[in-house]
Amino acid sequence: MEKFVDIYQRACERKGSELALQALLSDVLSPSEIAAIPADRFLACFTETVFQSGFVWSVVRNKWPGFEAAFFGFEPKKMVLLNEQHIERLCQDERIVRARQKIVTVPQNAQMILDIEKEHGSFGQFIADWPVDYITGLWLHLKQHGSRLGGNIAAYSLRKLGIDTFILTKDVESYLRHHQWLDAGLTSKKGLKQCQSAFNEFQQQSQLPMTHISQIIAYSVGDNRVGMA
Template identity: 45%
Template sequence: MTLEKFADIYQRAASRKGGEDKLELMLSKPLAKEQLTQVTNAQWLSAFSMKVFQSGISWQVVRNKWPNFEEVFFGFSIEPLLMLSDEQWDNKAADSRIIRHHGKVKSILANAKMLHEVSLQHGSFSNMVSNWPAEDITGLWTFLKKHGNRLGGNTGPYALRQMGADTFILSGDVESYLRNSKIIDGGKETKRSLTAANQAFNQWQQESGRSLTEISQTIAFSIGDNRV
């Protein structure tokens, strides 16, 4: 199988979006490593929790409620959350100020524990993420799925992207492109599919010098019903 050149993908996306200048304005860039290391554990927990709650619910509804979540959960500060009793967690899950979903609320505790444990090893979760091998970003996805709670699928990758970590995302358009190009087949979360997708993105990154984030967005803009 021969990969399509990224330059060709880029030109197709540009033609669909009204030219290179307009396409460039639509592409977001990840944080530099030095900036990423400044992201706090509380910010990570808030991002993970938001994406967990957005799964299966209108994203805007969750965003509108999020100031209430920040208030109820101490700004997602890890230490006080880890000190809560089971009864206190049950009470928070029933709080009318937030979206009441017991399982998703308890995921906040589970992911707080994960962040705490990672920080004991790496100093902070951001240190681990910023030092994760760029050529194995799907390995970080797998870590989140294995050690976090409800962070499988696109939930973990979307949270990483939101916080400025450099990652591609297997959105509907990107997955469709990879399947049509015979890069992946079968389940998109299988080790085989993740490895194949990662290898393809690594090659496009070497060709273009662009971030995984920009490459992923460019692919999405190059296909599907998204013309100007």
């Protein structure tokens, strides 16, 4: 199988130079920085990604100040108190995207956060303590205990917050399948285990964060060439 150094070199060529590639890589927080993220920021990020899923991302982004106001800053203890009347009012609130099936995820995911905090002290600490060599397990935990956090939603949310995770984009999936790392359903337990094994191997070879490995793989394949004839 291809070594990560070869993937890295190809990504550098496609992006024009090593410097250009490095400029495209996302920042990754330390465990102490992750532990310090307030619970409301996790809930806000989950909500933003849920609303962006299957929708125009820029619309949600442009309306985000309205979301923050409508949901009172996404404080979990306040959000679990949303009753049917509050939900109905939010469904008519022009400051946000009025999708009821997504609005109701806010109190549900707020409850998940509060439940985890009871056991772990803080949601940020729970996330910070999760081993990156089993990050797919965190995705599954959030999917199972939260609302509409399946697919890539958990991974995208974590990435936005600076938490180290790979994301199974189409380019990444294509690479893993082409190089025989993945031969199962992408979101099946077998498929996730295969993906995790691939990224663990690449991390051992490179000593890079999962985030950077994921981005470099994506930049090394697909229709994203820059600086090449």
